[in-house]
Amino acid sequence: MGLxxxxxxxxRNIVFSSDxxxxxxxxxxxxxxxxxxxxxxxxxxxxxxxxxxxQKQKLDILLSPMIYTLPSFLSGxxxxxxxxxxxMAAPENIKAGFLKEGDAFAENGIxxxxxxxxxxxxxxxxxxxxxxxxxxxxxxxxxxxxxAVDAGYKALHAFNDKLRKxxxxxxxxxxxxxxxxxxxxxxxxxMDPGIGHxxxxxxxxxGYPILWMQYFxxxxxxxxxxxxxDVRAGHVKSAFDIHDVWQSSYSSNTNExxxxxxxxxxxPWIACVLRMSSYECGMDQxxxxxxxxxxxxxxxxxxxxQDLDSTKPAGSVKIRVETITHYLxxxxxxxxxxxxxxxxxxxxxxxxx
Amino acid sequence: MATVAPDHYRAYTPQPFTRxxxxxxxxxxxxxxxxxxxxLQAVLESSGYKAQxxxxxxKDDLLTxxxxxxxxxxxxxxxxxGNLVNFLKKEARQTSAEDVSKKFIYLTAGxxxxxxxxxxHQSYELALRNSGLGAFRMFLMAQDNLxxxxxxxLDLNLGxxxxxxxxxxxxxxxxxxxxxxxxxxxLPGQTEAVVKESVEYLYEVFRHRPxxxxxxxxxxxxxxxxFARAMRxxxxxFSEIEVDRLRVKPKVKITGEFYLQTVEGDPNYNIHRWxxxxxxxxxxxxxxxxxxxxxxxGLQRFEDYSGVEKGARLKLGLGRLAQGxxxxxxxRLRRAMGNLxxxxxxxxxxxxxxxxxxxxxxxxxxxxxxxxxxxWAFQKKKAHMICELSPYxxxxxxxxxxxxxxxxxxFPEILYAPLEIxxxxxxxxxSRCQMILTxxxxxxxxxxxxxxxxxxxxxxxxxxxxxxxxxxxxxTYRIPHDxxxxxxAAKLVLHxxxxxxxx
Numbered sequence: 001m002g003l004x005x006x007x008x009x010x011x012r013n014i015v016f017s018s019d020x021x022x023x024x025x026x027x028x029x030x031x032x033x034x035x036x037x038x039x040x041x042x043x044x045x046x047x048x049x050x051x052x053x054x055q056k057q058k059l060d061i062l063l064s065p066m067i068y069t070l071p072s073f074l075s076g077x078x079x080x081x082x083x084x085x086x087x088m089a090a091p092e093n094i095k096a097g098f099l100k101e102g103d104a105f106a107e108n109g110i111x112x113x114x115x116x117x118x119x120x121x122x123x124x125x126x127x128x129x130x131x132x133x134x135x136x137x138x139x140x141x142x143x144x145x146x147x148a149v150d151a152g153y154k155a156l157h158a159f160n161d162k163l164r165k166x167x168x169x170x171x172x173x174x175x176x177x178x179x180x181x182x183x184x185x186x187x188x189x190x191m192d193p194g195i196g197h198x199x200x201x202x203x204x205x206x207g208y209p210i211l212w213m214q215y216f217x218x219x220x221x222x223x224x225x226x227x228x229x230d231v232r233a234g235h236v237k238s239a240f241d242i243h244d245v246w247q248s249s250y251s252s253n254t255n256e257x258x259x260x261x262x263x264x265x266x267x268p269w270i271a272c273v274l275r276m277s278s279y280e281c282g283m284d285q286x287x288x289x290x291x292x293x294x295x296x297x298x299x300x301x302x303x304x305x306q307d308l309d310s311t312k313p314a315g316s317v318k319i320r321v322e323t324i325t326h327y328l329x330x331x332x333x334x335x336x337x338x339x340x341x342x343x344x345x346x347x348x349x350x351x352x353x
Numbered sequence: 354m355a356t357v358a359p360d361h362y363r364a365y366t367p368q369p370f371t372r373x374x375x376x377x378x379x380x381x382x383x384x385x386x387x388x389x390x391x392x393l394q395a396v397l398e399s400s401g402y403k404a405q406x407x408x409x410x411x412k413d414d415l416l417t418x419x420x421x422x423x424x425x426x427x428x429x430x431x432x433x434x435g436n437l438v439n440f441l442k443k444e445a446r447q448t449s450a451e452d453v454s455k456k457f458i459y460l461t462a463g464x465x466x467x468x469x470x471x472x473x474h475q476s477y478e479l480a481l482r483n484s485g486l487g488a489f490r491m492f493l494m495a496q497d498n499l500x501x502x503x504x505x506x507l508d509l510n511l512g513x514x515x516x517x518x519x520x521x522x523x524x525x526x527x528x529x530x531x532x533x534x535x536x537x538x539x540l541p542g543q544t545e546a547v548v549k550e551s552v553e554y555l556y557e558v559f560r561h562r563p564x565x566x567x568x569x570x571x572x573x574x575x576x577x578x579x580f581a582r583a584m585r586x587x588x589x590x591f592s593e594i595e596v597d598r599l600r601v602k603p604k605v606k607i608t609g610e611f612y613l614q615t616v617e618g619d620p621n622y623n624i625h626r627w628x629x630x631x632x633x634x635x636x637x638x639x640x641x642x643x644x645x646x647x648x649x650x651g652l653q654r655f656e657d658y659s660g661v662e663k664g665a666r667l668k669l670g671l672g673r674l675a676q677g678x679x680x681x682x683x684x685r686l687r688r689a690m691g692n693l694x695x696x697x698x699x700x701x702x703x704x705x706x707x708x709x710x711x712x713x714x715x716x717x718x719x720x721x722x723x724x725x726x727x728x729w730a731f732q733k734k735k736a737h738m739i740c741e742l743s744p745y746x747x748x749x750x751x752x753x754x755x756x757x758x759x760x761x762x763x764f765p766e767i768l769y770a771p772l773e774i775x776x777x778x779x780x781x782x783x784s785r786c787q788m789i790l791t792x793x794x795x796x797x798x799x800x801x802x803x804x805x806x807x808x809x810x811x812x813x814x815x816x817x818x819x820x821x822x823x824x825x826x827x828x829t830y831r832i833p834h835d836x837x838x839x840x841x842a843a844k845l846v847l848h849x850x851x852x853x854x855x856x
Contacts, residue, residue, distance in 0.1 A: 034755035037748075066712055085467040085717030085749040092711050093755030100762035116712050124661050235363070245364050248463065248472045248493075265361060282748040285425040286472040289479055290364065299357035338357065 002155025003129075006148035007137070015059060017047035020194025022310045028054055032097035038280045039309050040189045041090045048094055052108050061111050061136045064091045069120035070252040071156065073218050074259060077240035078249035081120045084283045111136045120252070125149050160215065168217035168349075170209045171269060175349035180271035180332035181209040185260040185291065187253045187284075188214060190276045190308075197312040199305055199321070200274060206325045211270070213260030221348035226266045229344060245294055246287075254283050261291045265298035268339035269349075271332040272301035272324065279309040299338050301327055365478035367490035369504025370458050375402060378506070381440070381459045383407030384433055386617050388528055388552050389640065392520035395559035400513045405457075409618035410436040415776040421480040428744035428776055429612040430473050432620045433461065434480045441486050454488040460507070463493035467717035468749050511567035515574045518644075520559055522683050523584060525639040527551055529694035530591060532625070534828040536634045537596035537841065544594055544828070551587045558583045575678065584689035591693075594828035599812060599819075601801045601842045603793035606636040606730045608723055609742030610750045613774055614638035621742055622779045624772075624786070628740065631790055634841060636736050641683055642697050646722045648676050649700040653714055676700075693831055698729055706732070711756045718749030724756055731767045734839040737800075738768040738793035740786060745775040768793050797840045804843040808850035815849050825849075 028049025115132020190196030223239035418435030703725030
């Protein structure tokens with residue numbers, strides 16, 4: 001919205017497809033798939049279809065960027081911050097399903113716009129977006145795009161900062177009250193209720209605060225407390241270095257998942273980690289064992305929901321949620337105490353003595 | 354609940370391979386086709402290392418790979434992991450796990466994204482640990498650097514790198530010619546024997562490359578007639594094979610994921626040989642082209658950054674020069690083979706052809722090249738059919754294949770067989786391929802009949818002409834490709850017609 005707003009689009013004229021759902025896929029995406037792959041990519045046919053066929057007022061432009069790299073708080077500490085090969089190429093793949101029997105976009109008066117963009121390389125983003133969007137926006141100038149990109153990044157950073165601040169408040173409350181919280185270690189699309197199936201919401205209903213790894217507070221004092229010993233011992237170069245647990249650090253979300261597991265293993269009040277993974281997720285697959293080992297080695301509870309697909313497995317989720325809460329009730333206090341004992345003094349989450 | 358450990362988890366870091374161990378440790382490698390593996394062995398040995406090629410992966414290896422590593426691995430990784438584990442276990446039965454860990458190290462290709470293939474450190478480690486080989490040393494060689502923890506045992510110097518590169522060029526050319534000749538050989542098995550002889554000959558050629566300083570080595574490799582002379586000798590060996598090119602066969606271009614298109618064995622259902630047995634002429638996928646693609650992909654970054662980052666244009670210029678030298682070198686060796694092997698397609702042309710369907714910067718597998726090659730082969734009549742090998746659970750390949758739906762919408766005449774290779778669903782994949790191959794056979798026959806009708810020649814007349822010109826029955830006789838036909842038999846008729854003044 002930051003970018004599009006700065007380009008002069010009235011927010012009322014910007015339409016987002018709705019949350020993923022089976023109904024959306026059935027109604028708008030049926031017959032448009034070109035290959036069998038993971039659900040987070042497959043479901044995009046439904047999103048495209050909803051925007052093309054499901055609007056009362058026809059759209060002029062369908063914007064679906066091919067995102068190559070992601071801005072990450074781990075940038076500079078890891079090899080690369082690439083998106084998954086399926087996610088980055090998904091627009092080309094899904095587009096093919098709308099072109100194979102005629103141009104469904106043109107037939108509906110829509111201009112399909114899919115710029116290739118490396119979001120973790122701000123220097124080149126204005127050029128990439130200009131090149132990718134100039135046909136859809138004929139009056140666009142390079143200068144306008146540069147300003148809009150700047151506004152987009154500002155909006156993104158403000159949003160991230162706000163959520164990290166909120167996460168810190170949650171952690172400080174947990175530390176003050178000595179209460180457990182849960183951390184979700186998953187990919188960003190699992191925040192979509194149709195992909196992550198709101199499993200963490202079911203747990204929150206039992207009174208446990210939920211943190212998402214992507215928005216974990218990264219303030220210097222907290223990072224030093226969590227990782228200072230590792231840095232000083234030479235295991236890592238900084239708090240955001242993950243080479244001690246993961247050597248091929250080129251995939252952005254994978255890197256963050258590994259880092260999330262590390263931080264969860266160290267913060268005492270994170271008594272449980274909830275891992276989510278979608279059906280046929282190739283990027284998650286090599287991380288299953290390391291993530292579990294990182295978390296469990298610290299004594300933190302680890303529960304994994306793998307192979308999530310279009311249908312919410314409501315029955316098994318309910319049983320597993322009850323299992324998780326049972327374990328938390330029984331063991332959370334011990335876990336917190338044990339992890340606290342392993343950490344250095346001077347926790348910045350607690351009020352200064 | 355898991356047992357709590359006093360310290361935090363750390364990733365697998367193998368003990369380094371040291372210089373002092375060079376005489377006692379054997380480097381294991383594999384996963385390509387036998388011709389290049391044999392030459393890489395020569396390069397390693399000539400640099401002072403003990404090197405051993407792993408056997409071609411089998412279905413048993415696939416099952417072992419699935420059993421000992423994490424579930425959901427991509428098919429190539431299951432094959433390669435299982436292959437390594439089974440080899441080591443066999444060795445360990447003769448001595449001990451400890452001995453095996455001391456005696457061997459494993460060097461394999463990784464990647465630096467976007468595909469997950471480069472992220473398999475832990476999977477290999479898990480597989481080795483589950484097999485009682487936790488101390489075994491395994492090193493991943495990424496596309497752009499060597500495993501950082503390797504130690505000083507392996508010095509991947511310029512001379513060795515160039516040796517590997519030239520080995521790839523030479524064996525690609527041999528493989529290409531081999532597949533052009535074998536379906537038409539008059540004496541069954543002769544091609545096989547000549548290829549084996551040629552590869553053994555090249556083994557000695559590479560084994561005895563002169564050692565020199567890095568700078569001299571670059572100049573020597575670029576300027577020497579050493580390799581061109583060797584390829585002329587290989588051509589001479591091929592010239593002993595008599596062929597009957599009037600056998601009408603569909604030409605099948607192999608594309609797909611790197612491992613599956615390269616390896617020859619169970620990992621890809623032995624598809625090359627299966628297609629030949631079913632009556633096709635196979636157009637194999639050269640490693641040289643894949644490396645040319647990687648070069649192009651790398652240089653695209655500088656293209657994109659031109660005008661944005663200082664020095665990008667200069668780097669692009671230097672890169673283009675390197676790319677030009679690369680192609681010149683391949684063409685020089687190809688010329689020594691009488692220009693018989695297929696030329697390497699222009700990466701810019703492949704990129705241009707794929708552009709409406711797949712963005713050039715989307716990487717991880719074969720990206721836009723997979724799409725571009727299919728259109729290129731169809732439009733330029735390089736093949737009647739495309740057989741695209743995609744590993745089960747391969748992430749980037751599924752994306753390129755998906756984009757092919759748009760290509761087929763535009764060019765419905767393309768005979769395209771995307772095969773998902775799982776290792777254990779052979780009948781399903783091959784029957785799918787057979788359906789498209791049946792169409793390709795009909796197309797090849799139709800093309801041949803059309804050419805005969807167009808030139809007014811009969812098969813007997815063409816045969817009589819060939820009988821009168823024995824040099825045309827040699828495997829090394831070159832039939833030009835002018836884009837008028839894809840099939841070898843049809844091209845031969847057109848060529849004979851030209852020579853007879855009937856075209």
